[in-house]
Amino acid sequence: MDTIQAVADISLFSGLGPKELAAVAAVAEVRRYGRGQDIFFSGDPAEGFFSVASGKVRIYQTSLAGKEHIIHVFGPGEVFAEVAVFAGGVYPANAQAMEEGDYLFFPRERFRKLLADDPDLALTMLGLLSIRLRQLVRKLEDLSLREVPARLASHLLLLGAQSKKRVLPLDLPKGQLAAYLGTIPETLSRVLRRFVDEGLISLSGSSVEILDPARLEALAGAPAAAGAAFGEKMPPAAGRG
Amino acid sequence: MDTIQAVADISLFSGLGPKELAAVAAVAEVRRYGRGQDIFFSGDPAEGFFSVASGKVRIYQTSLAGKEHIIHVFGPGEVFAEVAVFAGGVYPANAQAMEEGDYLFFPRERFRKLLADDPDLALTMLGLLSIRLRQLVRKLEDLSLREVPARLASHLLLLGAQSKKRVLPLDLPKGQLAAYLGTIPETLSRVLRRFVDEGLISLSGSSVEILDPARLEALAGAPAAAGAAFGEKMPPAAGRG
């Protein structure tokens, strides 16, 4: 596990020179988490943020009744919980490793010192937080104003837009996808079934094929969702210049 | 309308010296909006951000069917749409003046230049965006995992916590409050009625009195919501040091 390389692979830090990368790597701690292992819980003191070197992590909330809602899924090269650096307090959600892998932890105070010395980095972080805000606003709109079929349609179209292939592997197991879309497995299953019956998609295991993009878009009722569950990257230009 | 004074009254800029304040004021444009007047629409190019000098603004989204969801309400001293500065693109929601008043507009490019010269200001903005993110995460949790009575209970408790008085004037007309809680006036009305019938609150016009905080808290099912519809301020320390 080469920490410097791991830090260099983080898109947030893609604008940094070798010296700055080394400084960032110097404050990072490598942590290994197994599949299903908890990284932090809602209510834990927010002592720093993380990045994914390898593996996959989900950020989620639970109701008292035990229902889960996945806010975000992050993969290699992405950072999460970066709000901890600036807001302190406690984490407002849980983080759990979905796959075994290496994760980096950046303690907030030490990272803050780096920021103070690198105004460019601060601007890049502003860009990152801005993107996150946009995504959340979008998710809010989805949850409060659109129904499950519309959300699912958007999500499928987004998967389609991200891939060249006709057959799209779902980025998450269906149960998790349900939680990401703000619903439950039973409902997702039924809606997917309906889409198949109506000839919008075909479904085989955990892969979908979009058969009728036009009708799917009509159903989505919106230009197509921003921010996949997994894999969206920082545009290198954001927050710079 | 003294622009410098208006800028000095913005809590985001409370850490600035006279010289910096003057520089910020120099890029600001004063705009007057009447009650109900639109400031921008979702989809408009995000060319800058705003502050409220006097008046009140709501940030909201609409469904195709015309249903509205209020994300935020801002009053004097607060800024909104600041994401525009760092993310560009288009506004993801609508802004509308709820009261006649003076609003300042800060064009993104000009403001960015100021930021480049003032690393402290960049850190303060990081703090502000972080607070916004926390609020949105909270709202997401509310919408996806909690029911209307729980959300309302949280909101009432929050109002109570913010005021010394026993009788709390609602911060928004009931119809708007419904949209803020992610529901509709009919449902809000019924739930309020139920609270009154069960002796949790008493209601007179647009003022509530909390009669049974303990049961209300149990109903809220959570430690009590962060971020009122209106009036939360930047902690001066956030993002500094």
Next chain:
DNA sequence: GCCGCGCCTTGACTTACGTCAAGCGGCGTC
């Protein structure tokens, strides 16, 4: 002081979606 208009309330009804409970099926284990 009366009228008219918005805002709010109330009631009857509909519906999307969650709950509960079986059963199926693919997959890894031994």
Next chain:
DNA sequence: GACGCCGCTTGACGTAAGTCAAGGCGCGGC
């Protein structure tokens, strides 16, 4: 290759909350 497990599907049902449609009430205008 059979077993057991977990994730998914399916059906029957319950319910929170939205829709539709009348009123009522407070408030400002004249």
